Amino acid sequence: MGITVIRAKKIITMNSYRPGATHVAIRDGRVLGVGDLETCAAFGDYQLDEQFADKILMPGFVEGHCHAMEGGAWKHPYVGYQDRYDPDGKLWRGAESLQAVIDVLVREEAAIDDPDTPLFAWGFDPIYFGGDRMSTKHIDQISTTRRVLILHSNGHLLNVNSKVLSLAGIDRTTDVHGVLKGDDGEPTGELMEMAAHYMAYKVAGSPFLKSLDVSSLNGFGKSAVNSGVTTATDLFATFNDSNLAAYKEATGQDNYPLRILPAMNTLDMPPADGIAAVKAACEHSTDKLHFGLCKVMTDGSIQGFTGRMKWPGYHNGAPNGVWNMAPEQLADLVQAYHRAGMHLHIHTNGDEASELMIDALEKSLQEAPRDDHRHTLQHCQMADEAQFRRMAKLGICANLFANHIYYWGDQHYAITMGPDRAARMDACNTAQRHGVHFAIHSDAPVTPLAPLFTAWCAVNRLTESGRVLGENERISVDEALHAITLGAAYTIKMDHLTGSIEPGKYADFAVLEDDPQSVDPVTLKDIGVWGTIVGGVVTRAAPRES
Numbered sequence: 001m002g003i004t005v006i007r008a009k010k011i012i013t014m015n016s017y018r019p020g021a022t023h024v025a026i027r028d029g030r031v032l033g034v035g036d037l038e039t040c041a042a043f044g045d046y047q048l049d050e051q052f053a054d055k056i057l058m059p060g061f062v063e064g065h066c067h068a069m070e071g072g073a074w075k076h077p078y079v080g081y082q083d084r085y086d087p088d089g090k091l092w093r094g095a096e097s098l099q100a101v102i103d104v105l106v107r108e109e110a111a112i113d114d115p116d117t118p119l120f121a122w123g124f125d126p127i128y129f130g131g132d133r134m135s136t137k138h139i140d141q142i143s144t145t146r147r148v149l150i151l152h153s154n155g156h157l158l159n160v161n162s163k164v165l166s167l168a169g170i171d172r173t174t175d176v177h178g179v180l181k182g183d184d185g186e187p188t189g190e191l192m193e194m195a196a197h198y199m200a201y202k203v204a205g206s207p208f209l210k211s212l213d214v215s216s217l218n219g220f221g222k223s224a225v226n227s228g229v230t231t232a233t234d235l236f237a238t239f240n241d242s243n244l245a246a247y248k249e250a251t252g253q254d255n256y257p258l259r260i261l262p263a264m265n266t267l268d269m270p271p272a273d274g275i276a277a278v279k280a281a282c283e284h285s286t287d288k289l290h291f292g293l294c295k296v297m298t299d300g301s302i303q304g305f306t307g308r309m310k311w312p313g314y315h316n317g318a319p320n321g322v323w324n325m326a327p328e329q330l331a332d333l334v335q336a337y338h339r340a341g342m343h344l345h346i347h348t349n350g351d352e353a354s355e356l357m358i359d360a361l362e363k364s365l366q367e368a369p370r371d372d373h374r375h376t377l378q379h380c381q382m383a384d385e386a387q388f389r390r391m392a393k394l395g396i397c398a399n400l401f402a403n404h405i406y407y408w409g410d411q412h413y414a415i416t417m418g419p420d421r422a423a424r425m426d427a428c429n430t431a432q433r434h435g436v437h438f439a440i441h442s443d444a445p446v447t448p449l450a451p452l453f454t455a456w457c458a459v460n461r462l463t464e465s466g467r468v469l470g471e472n473e474r475i476s477v478d479e480a481l482h483a484i485t486l487g488a489a490y491t492i493k494m495d496h497l498t499g500s501i502e503p504g505k506y507a508d509f510a511v512l513e514d515d516p517q518s519v520d521p522v523t524l525k526d527i528g529v530w531g532t533i534v535g536g537v538v539t540r541a542a543p544r545e546s
């Protein structure tokens with residue numbers, strides 16, 4: 001294969017021995033050298049590609065916590081509060097009240113011909129509405145004969161109509177953790193966490209969790225291109241034959257623009273079976289499909305009041321959240337995967353959940369010492385300084401949910417955590433000061449896949465109303481750029497392959513319209529993404545509807 005030399009206005013390499021450059025030479029989908037034209041010409045005959053002469057090149061962004069559902073969810077109505085763009089650049093307007101959500105879904109329901117087709121909606125975010133909680137009384141206005149399911153934006157809560165409740169056999173006698181009941185003892189149709197969700201999915205299916213298809217993964221790829229992402233996790237994956245076949249087929253397509261790391265949901269089966277499944281999947285890893293990550297869910301979400309909090313708990317007095325499994329069982333599970341040499345990515349939102357997992361990992365490491373395990377706490381939103389100190393000591397990484405500051409920061413300040421603890425949420429600066437390896441993430445489709453926006457959140461910590469939430473946890477632009485490239489690559493053990501532009505690594509780049517290092521940091525999120533280059537192959541972002 002021949003050598004191509006790409007000329008850019010500026011190349012931000014994230015590589016410490018040569019941080020800036022103008023040219024990069026690539027061959028066989030990998031970086032051969034980076035520097036000026038003279039450096040790159042030294043490798044022999046080359047073709048000069050000048051189409052990016054006015055663009056900025058960075059390493060392709062690495063999203064360490066998102067979901068392939070980012071691609072498939074858009075086949076179903078979005079009922080979130082904020083406006084969003086889908087993978088094709090189409091604008092979906094936000095729904096600003098509970099009634100607006102119902103109105104949208106009444107229209108969507110009327111457009112479905114087959115009465116047996118369930119109606120799924122997603123992105124619902126009632127914390128903005130105050131007042132009434134959604135219940136069957138609301139959803140039954142959409143239909144009492146069709147199965148209707150509405151997934152909250154946080155993914156931890158699901159509302160269903162009375163049709164789903166009756167098919168699932170959920171009634172006042174049901175004794176399953178997470179099935180909410182009203183004052184009259186009847187189920188309200190609100191289901192918290194996975195055990196309760198699965199009761200509904202059993203009778204209605206789930207387009208979000210259990211089944212993947214190639215077209216959804218293609219949508220995921222498009223979203224990645226639109227946001228400059230070239231490597232992304234699918235951080236709660238079911239490893240059945242059809243899903244594994246879909247990953248293989250999608251990533252095996254010529255020019256598929258994304259490297260995917262599916263992380264297996266470990267809560268589905270006994271540890272021995274799960275460990276065997278991950279090991280078997282690793283045999284099928286390719287350049288664009290990397291297996292090995294294992295996902296553990298501990299608590300729920302903070303804005304849904306299902307995260308597990310230490311004292312003094314929720315600021316508004318809401319009861320403490322919900323475990324996905326008994327704490328002792330979670331600790332045993334982590335220990336089994338650790339002992340088997342697996343790489344754990346552990347969802348912890350509340351500080352009680354983080355503490356439980358730090359304790360479990362400490363015990364696991366005492367019993368089975370391992371260097372460079374890179375177990376990562378995902379979200380880790382409420383970790384305090386003492387927890388970060390322990391994490392540093394134990395080699396535990398953090399992937400912090402910086403986007404929360406913008407999307408729910410005002411609610412955390414006023415309702416969930418209160419003005420003091422809200423300031424320490426997603427504490428990038430504290431993590432950094434204690435030497436905890438960290439990344440920042442979107443959890444797409446919970447919030448939009450857009451690492452430059454995520455970096456903007458970590459740098460500015462501005463909430464939707466414009467409040468600076470926790471000014472001392474802000475980090476610099478360069479630190480944030482590290483967190484969306486090499487920092488994220490480190491947490492998923494991909495830093496030897498991607499995350500910086502240097503010889504031997506994948507030729508994966510984000511092509512930007514402006515220079516993140518020279519724009520005003522409050523405009524970081526507004527930098528246009530022209531597209532991406534993955535393994536040397538160029539893909540253009542979708543134009544956005546305005």
Ligand SMILES: [Zn+2]
Pocket residue numbers: 065066067235236443
């Ligand atoms: Zn997630």
